[in-house]
Amino acid sequence: MLNIAVLVSGGGTNLQALIDAQNRSEITEGRIAVVISSREDAYALERAKKAGIPTEIIIRKTYASQEEYDTALLEILDRYQIGLIVLAGFMTIISGNVIRHYENKMINVHPALIPSFCGEGFYGLRVHKAVLEKGVKLTGATVHFVNEVCDGGPIILQKAVEVLPDDTPEILQRRVMEQAEWKLLPKAVALFSEGKITVENGKTKIREDAI
Structure with missing residues (x-):
């Protein structure tokens, strides 16, 4: 089973579409393992919690450098053994370092x-x-x-x-x-x-x- 991370910043309507599709068994070989938000107040976090999906919050400005932020983000992704990243209204810049780490595994x-x-x-x-x-x-x-x-x-x-x-x-x-x-x-x-x-x-x- 492929572990999927959905990265969000706002209301999470695309996240909800994925949750609904998963509940309808339209996604059978993968599952949303974690929802990662760039904001503490993103309503997408509530959608995840209602669906019983673990959540993480990672805010760029709390890190001194892009490198430190990248390390923290990659640690979360590694911890959940993520095989696919879905950007669903994620408003924080994803660095080349993270993109290369997940080449053709981020949509x-x-x-x-x-x-x-x-x-x-x-x-x-x-x-x-x-x-x-x-x-x-x-x-x-x-x-x-x-x-x-x-x-x-x-x-x-x-x-x-x-x-x-x-x-x-x-x-x-x-x-x-x-x-x-x-x-x-x-x-x-x-x-x-x-x-x-x-x-x-x-x-x-x-x-x-x-x-």
């Missing part, structure tokens, strides 16, 4: 169709505001592996979502969550835990029987 969900509306500064409502300002007709979500380039890792899954004329950033954000993020992230975790994703030359391959 993130981004609320747009990469390579559009991604990279430094594109997060949360900023993404959806930019989508509306550009006037595109389709947006969506992407689950990808994390590397040292912001939103630059190999793409695992994508799903398009229609942009409607009367959308606000908040309305569009909710639709992207409901129609794409909450579906893609559990699917990607299930595929990974079943060993059905490989990375070759910077691109992912998913076993055909997994689609």
Whole structure:
């Protein structure tokens, strides 16, 4: 059984999607072993506690250096024998040291169709505001592996979502969550835990029987 760590900073809606999928037995070869938060007041911690999942809190500013923070984070991950890290709205920078330690074992969900509306500064409502300002007709979500380039890792899954004329950033954000993020992230975790994703030359391959 693959041990999964979910890293959070806020409300934890993507965490809840993973918990619900796990409860529906959609993730059968992995389990959420720990939820790690960058904030003491993140509601995601309550979601984890209600689901009986252990929690840890690690706050960057309490460490004198990035190296000390990295050591503490890696110690937590090692203690829970983590085989997959899921970034679910985690707002603390993950260093190259940690990324290299978990190469192709760390995934993130981004609320747009990469390579559009991604990279430094594109997060949360900023993404959806930019989508509306550009006037595109389709947006969506992407689950990808994390590397040292912001939103630059190999793409695992994508799903398009229609942009409607009367959308606000908040309305569009909710639709992207409901129609794409909450579906893609559990699917990607299930595929990974079943060993059905490989990375070759910077691109992912998913076993055909997994689609």
